[in-house]
Amino acid sequence: MSTIFSARFWAAAAERAAKTAAGSALTLLTTNATGLLDVDWAQAGSVVGLSVVASLLMSITSAGIGNSGPSLTTETIETPLGRHEAQE
Numbered sequence: 001m002s003t004i005f006s007a008r009f010w011a012a013a014a015e016r017a018a019k020t021a022a023g024s025a026l027t028l029l030t031t032n033a034t035g036l037l038d039v040d041w042a043q044a045g046s047v048v049g050l051s052v053v054a055s056l057l058m059s060i061t062s063a064g065i066g067n068s069g070p071s072l073t074t075e076t077i078e079t080p081l082g083r084h085e086a087q088e
Contacts, residue, residue, distance in 0.1 A: 013059035
């Protein structure tokens with residue numbers, strides 16, 4: 001089975017996307033130093049949504065490179081028995 005079609009791949013990719021969304025939102029909210037009611041929430045949501053899409057696309061394009069995770073680094077996705085999914 002291809003790495004991209006595994007539930008573990010998508011769980012790792014979703015975690016990366018959530019971290020990217022949080023980072024984008026934090027950056028937008030702290031750079032303007034405005035109050036909570038002064039934030040343009042539609043624009044903030046748009047930027048965060050775009051960052052999530054970009055993160056998921058990067059995970060997909062990184063799937064066939066290197067290890068079995070949605071990353072270009074040494075991240076691997078292992079089965080409960082300790083074998084890599086890419087080897088099954």
